[in-house]
Amino acid sequence: MGFFDKIKQGLSKTTKTATARLSGMFASFTGANDEFYEELEETLILADVGVDAAVEAVERLREVTKLNGYRSGEDIKNALAEILTEQISVGDTQIAATNPTIILVIGVNGVGKTTSIGKLAAKYKSEGKRVLLVAGDTFRAAAAEQLSIWAERSGVEIIKHGEGADPAAVIFDGLSAAKARGVDVIICDTAGRLHNKSNLMNELAKISRVIDREMPDATRETLLVIDATTGQNGLIQAKEFKNAAGITGIVLTKLDGTAKGGIVIAIASQLGVPVKLIGVGEGIDDLIPFDAREFAEALLS
Ligand SMILES: Nc1nc2c(ncn2[C@@H]2O[C@H](COP(=O)(O)OP(=O)(O)OP(=O)(O)O)[C@@H](O)[C@H]2O)c(=O)[nH]1
Ligand SMILES: [Mg+2]
Structure with missing residues (x-):
């Protein structure tokens, strides 16, 4: 199972979760009005993104949507994924590799x-x-x-x-x-x-x-x-x-056991420390390099 699937499996533990609500919002999208943005902000906060990061993300989404004249839920979802990816991308996610x-x-x-x-x-x-x-x-x-x-x-x-x-x-x-x-x-x-x-x-x-x-x-x-x-x-x-x-970096464990995970965004955007690895299980192979874009997409899909 790849990164995306493992995260998704973890994030979609129950159907009533914040992430399910997020994707549901885009599936039943009827228009980018104030009500939509307010619910989006609330849902991001529920997903542990943190108040500051959620407010910032939604504010930027409003701007980008207006600027580009986005109308479809798909376009707005992609724009949000882009914004979240930027919020998470605060530094080198690779672990240092020079010896020793x-x-x-x-x-x-x-x-x-x-x-x-x-x-x-x-x-x-x-x-x-x-x-x-x-x-x-x-x-x-x-x-x-x-x-x-x-x-x-x-x-x-x-x-x-x-x-x-x-x-x-x-x-x-x-x-x-x-x-x-x-x-x-x-x-x-x-x-x-x-x-x-x-x-x-x-x-x-x-x-x-x-x-x-x-x-x-x-x-x-x-x-x-x-x-x-x-x-x-x-x-x-x-x-x-x-x-x-x-x-110099965060290892975020037990992502296989939570329906949230937005804490990644809160930490990256508020402390400027990159997430470098994520734990998705108890097995020896269950530690994988962090990929900001895939993570943002998994959070919304
Ligand atoms: N599901 C899941 N369990 C994990 C993951 N990482 C660690 N665990 C489990 O979490 C429990 C605690 O793990 P440890 O590695 O002992 O934690 P620790 O931080 O070293 O604990 P202390 O040394 O007591 O502070 C163990 O049962 C692990 O198997 C993960 O990514 N997913
Ligand atoms: Mg220990």
Whole structure:
């Protein structure tokens, strides 16, 4: 199943959802009047696009429709897809590819960090890269264990310490090993943390300093993992993590389990951080590169 189908399958979970309402609006389109635009704005907000982004999108749609004299629902739908695509396209959606690359994966509890790392490791491995996973989640013994299982499954190396170890020390060890072994991609797991706990956020800053010091010339990615089913709270999380740790991209997981997903637009348009990968299931292949246009079209179809 391709990107489009998987997203569509997720987004169309129930027939009463915001996305179904969106497509229904275009199917039963009778004219671009105020009532239509108001309902459209409301439906975009219901799809988690966020108030600001929804208002902006509808305002631009009104202008474009008037300017081009669009009359058919199809033309207006295409114009909206174009506008949403632009709103999502805020930067490079590719993950850095030069060797060595260090990818730090952060986010709140249970969003899918470790799973996404496992999938990403398999992807790099299949491209012929030498990959090292670093078990920076020392909060629970089970966390390193879970990452080890993924390392085995993907056939990549792993560095871990015991439960309760200093995460920054594990990262330090991981980077030393990576340098000694000539690893191409280092992916660091971290413990889930609440974005409003400043001590935990400071720990991320410490990890970041260790990476800067130990491998200053490496390419850096800091990926924030967000669970698509959490709705607008994802935007709040992204703001806090961006302030505390700097983020270069978003991994949006569990899109297979939500009928919304508009949060992508809220995050991109308000924070200027691109979505780089999306999770569409629990399997090893269920992490796919993000495509803004396909996503916008899936949201409306
Ligand atoms: N359906 C679905 N489930 C997912 C996806 N990504 C992760 N999961 C599931 O979400 C649950 C939590 O995933 P983890 O990878 O352990 O999350 P985490 O962020 O590492 O969690 P903590 O380390 O406890 O903070 C697991 O059951 C995963 O299988 C996805 O894209 N789709
Ligand atoms: Mg984890």
